[in-house]
Amino acid sequence: MTNNKTFDVIIIGGSYAGLSAAMALGRSLRKVLIIDSNLPCNRQTPHSHNFITQDGETPAAIAQKAKAQVLQYDTVQFHNDLALSGKKIPDGFEIATEKGDVFTAKKLIFATGIKDMMPDIKGFAECWGISVVHCPYCHGYENRGQKTGIMVNADRGFHIASLVSNLTDKVTMLTSGKADFYDLQISKFQHHGIDIIETAITEIEHENGHVKNVVFHNGEKMRFDAVYANIPFIQHSDIPVALGCELTEHGYIKLDPFQQTSVEGVYACGDNSNPMRSVASAVSAGNMTGAMVNKILTDESF
Structure with missing residues (x-):
C-alpha cells in the first residue's frame, strides 16, 4: 500500500x-x-x-x-x-x-x-516470443543456420528476409495469401533460394513453445525451427x-x-x-x- x-x-x-x-x-x-x-x-x-x-x-x-x-x-x-x-x-x-x-x-x-493481437492460428500464441519471434536482432543469432519461415508479406517481409538471409540460407516466405512483392524483390528471393508459399497457415505444431511444423490449410506440413511474424x-x-x-x-x-x-x-x-x-x-x-x-x-x- x-x-x-x-x-x-x-x-x-x-x-x-x-x-x-x-x-x-x-x-x-x-x-x-x-x-x-x-x-x-x-x-x-x-x-x-x-x-x-x-x-x-x-x-x-x-x-x-x-x-x-x-x-x-x-x-x-x-x-x-x-x-x-x-x-x-x-x-x-x-x-x-x-x-x-x-x-x-x-x-x-x-x-x-x-x-x-494473436492470429487465429492454433499454437501461435504458445510459441510467441520463444520460437515464433519478431526481430532478427533479438533472436536471429540463436536461430542461425536453422530452417526459418517468415510469416510476413510485402515490404516488411522482404526487409526481414534480407536480414535473416545473412543468418541462414534455409529461408521460406509464408504469406498465407497472395504474395505482395515487386518483381525485383521476387528476383532477389530467387537469387537467394527463398521460396514463397501462399497457402494459408492453420496451425503451428510445437513442443513447449518450440516450433516443429507449420500446418497449412490443405493439410500439408513443413518443418521449421523458427518463424518470424509481424502481428x-x-x-x-x-x-x-x-x-x-x-x-x-x-x-x-x-x-x-x-x-x-x-x-x-x-x-x-x-x-x-x-x-x-x-x-x-x-x-x-x-x-x-x-x-x-x-x-x-x-x-x-x-
Whole structure:
C-alpha cells in the first residue's frame, strides 16, 4: 500500500522503460510513483539478447534487478496495481487504479507497452516470443543456420528476409495469401533460394513453445525451427488516448523530440511509442524521458 498520494511524476508501467525513467528521476530527488500490473509483453520470452551486459539473461531477471536498484532511491515508490483512468486537474494529473487508490502528480510518463493481437492460428500464441519471434536482432543469432519461415508479406517481409538471409540460407516466405512483392524483390528471393508459399497457415505444431511444423490449410506440413511474424497490436493502456494523446498512423503514441506526447505534461517511452522493440531501446528511451521530465520540472521551479 502506498500512503503518499502526491508525487512529482507518476510513471505508469514498471518494466524496462518505466524503471529507467524512474532511475533518472530518482537520482534527481524527484518524488516518483511507479504503477505496474506485472504483465510485460515479453513474459513468455526465455532470454533477452542484444543488450550489452545483459545478453542472454532472462527478461524477468533483468527487470527484477532493475527494480531493486531503482527502489534504492528513497524518493521512488512502486505500487503493484492497474491504472484504470486518468484526468487533468489544475496542478497536474490524477490517476485512479483498480484497487481504488487515487494518486496525483505534476507530470505523467506512460511506459505501458503494447498488447500483441494473436492470429487465429492454433499454437501461435504458445510459441510467441520463444520460437515464433519478431526481430532478427533479438533472436536471429540463436536461430542461425536453422530452417526459418517468415510469416510476413510485402515490404516488411522482404526487409526481414534480407536480414535473416545473412543468418541462414534455409529461408521460406509464408504469406498465407497472395504474395505482395515487386518483381525485383521476387528476383532477389530467387537469387537467394527463398521460396514463397501462399497457402494459408492453420496451425503451428510445437513442443513447449518450440516450433516443429507449420500446418497449412490443405493439410500439408513443413518443418521449421523458427518463424518470424509481424502481428498487429493495440496500446496496452487506453489512458493516453483518453487524455487526448495522439497516435501515429501505425498506432504508436506520437511524441515530440523531447518524448512529450501531444498533451502538455504527458510523456511516453518504450514499446508504446517506438517500433524499435527491444529491451535496450526501452531502457534508452526511458533514460531520456526521465531526464527530459526532470528538466521541465527544473525549468518550472528554478
